[in-house]
Amino acid sequence: MGGAFLAAAVLARLGGRxxxxxxxxxxxxxxxxxxxxxxxxxxKDPHELEMLSALGLVLLLFYxxxxxHLDDLKAGGRRMAFAGAAYLVLNVGAGLGFGLALGWGTPEALVLAGVLGISSSAIVTKVLVDLRxxxxxxxxxxxxxxxxxDIFLALYLAALQPILSGADSLAAASVDAGKAFGFLLLLALAARFGTRAVGRLIGTEDNELLVISFLGAAVFVAGVSEWFGVADAIGAFMVGLMLGSTSSGPRIMKLVHPLRDAxxxxxxxxxxLSIDPGDLPVVLWPVLAAVAVxxxxxxxxxxxxxxxxxxxxxxAANISTTLLARGEFALILATMAAGAGLDERLSPFIAGYVLxxxxxxxxxxxxxxxxxKVLPGRDKDVPPQVTDVSPTKEPSAAR
Known part of the structure; x- marks a missing residue:
């Protein structure tokens, strides 16, 4: 763990120059x-860092x-839903079409639909923070x-699992999807109506107790979310959504900074650690084509x-480029595909594409x-580059 921190720090310092x-x-x-x-x-075994890696994802999404804030979600809910649906239709649809065009098989195409269609929440968050x-x-x-x-992700995984496992029970898939959606609804209701009660429970003047409380809440809900078939990231996100609207929100944001960055x-x-560069040449051209798509x-x-x-x-350019990265979800799909015995080219393809x-x-x-410069539209209503300069929002420590 110490070597990982030091290696990341040394390379980041050199790259920052x-x-x-x-x-x-x-x-x-x-x-x-x-x-x-x-x-x-x-x-030798990347799984030795699995729990610490999961904690990093949870903290990134918690932040x-x-x-x-809830007010932002309520104010722009309909437009955000339209934008999110458009993004999924374009990218998931293109991923499915690309998978079918490769001719590796229908289950493989369904996996590639998710790989090409879903952005990396962790990388998106880090980009927004690093670029302020x-x-x-x-x-x-x-x-x-x-x-x-993330909402689509929960339903997609619930529907994909029976296909990869060879199960032909629509009822079982429906039960899994219903369980995931029900838990998401419960989290949304808690974020909407339970903020005041949560604020009273977590509020304290002692920073040590506050750190223990918000960290425990984020990790616990993330774990329970996974048990219900919902991505752990969305569980941590919902806890952050609730706590950010409490009186302790600004202090929590400041205290979580070093944990999030580390x-x-x-x-x-x-x-x-999970990427084997030796597997990449076999799928080089499909990877480049998928990146272009x-x-x-x-x-x-x-x-x-x-x-x-x-x-x-x-x-528009900021939205396009910030959402470009693919990451943790694609790796989850690669693991599922390997366990299901799908085309052996799928795992190195996903690794190269994600990298x-x-x-x-x-x-x-x-x-x-x-x-x-080449996109249509003028920036008369929105300043082209507005940076985050509020006192509670510090730049990334790694930066």
Missing amino acids: IGLPTIPLFILAGILLGPHTPGWVLL LGLEF RIGNAETKPILGIIVVE FGAIFFFAFG TLVMNVIAGVSAARIHGFGAQP LLAVLGPLAAGQSHWLA
């Missing part, structure tokens, strides 16, 4: 020190929930799309979301002004 974002550098550190590359191996765009106007629809994706780095490092679909979806919200070219977009996404987001 030439303006590289931290996310691909954390991933690169994991690849270089993992079991699949020559030289010194820090960890995202703290930033995403939390306060940008277009960040609200970005977060709304992430929420819609364990977020471990999440991306562990992601790098995703780039095109994200630009179309970004422009659509910007128009729904009345934004111009620069916000390229995990690197390209943050880089493209940082240079989104170049894309804005």
Whole structure:
């Protein structure tokens, strides 16, 4: 664990001198020190960091929930739902079509629909924090799309599991989907009506007790969410949504910063450990084609979301590039596909695709002004680059 922290820190410092974002550098550190590359191996089994990696994902999404206030969700709910639905139709539909065009099989195509269609919540959150765009106007629809994706994710996984396991029971799949949706509804009701009670329960002047309380709540609800078939990330997000609206919200946001940055780095490092570069040449051309499809679909979806919200070219470019990265969910699907005995090319394809977009996404987001120059629309209503400068919202420690 110490070696992982130090390796991530050294590479991030070196990359920061030439303006590289931290996310691909954390991933690169994991690849270089993992079991699949020559030289010194820090960890032979990437699963040894599995719990710490999960904690990093939970804290990243918990912080995202703290930033995403209920008033924002209620005010833009309909437009966010339209933008999220448009994003899913374009990207999941393109992923399904791409999978069928590859000819690897129908179950493989259904897996690729999710791989190409769902953004990485962890990377999106980290990009917004690192680029200090939390306060940008277009960040609200970005977060709304992430929420819609997470809701879709719970239902998609519940429907996909019987297909991968060979089960032919529609009733069993319906029960799993209903259980997931019911728990999501329960979390939404708690966030809507239980904020005051939660605030009284968690409120304390002692920082030590406050840290223990919010950390315990986020991790516990994330674990229960997973048990109900809902992504642990959305459970942590909903806890952050509730606590962010309490009187303790600003203090929690400040206290969670170092935890989020430290364990977020471990999440991306562990992601790098799981990648075997030797498997990538076999699927190089399909990976490049899939990346091109995703780039095109994200630009179309970004422009659509910007128009729904009345934004111009620069916000559209920010939406398109921020949502570009794929990550943790794609790796979950790769694991499921391998366990189901699907086409052996699927796992290296997913690894290569995710690695390229995990690197390209943050880089493209940082240079989104170049894309804005060729997109339609003018930025007369929304400032092109509004940065987050409030005193409680500090830049990433890794940055």
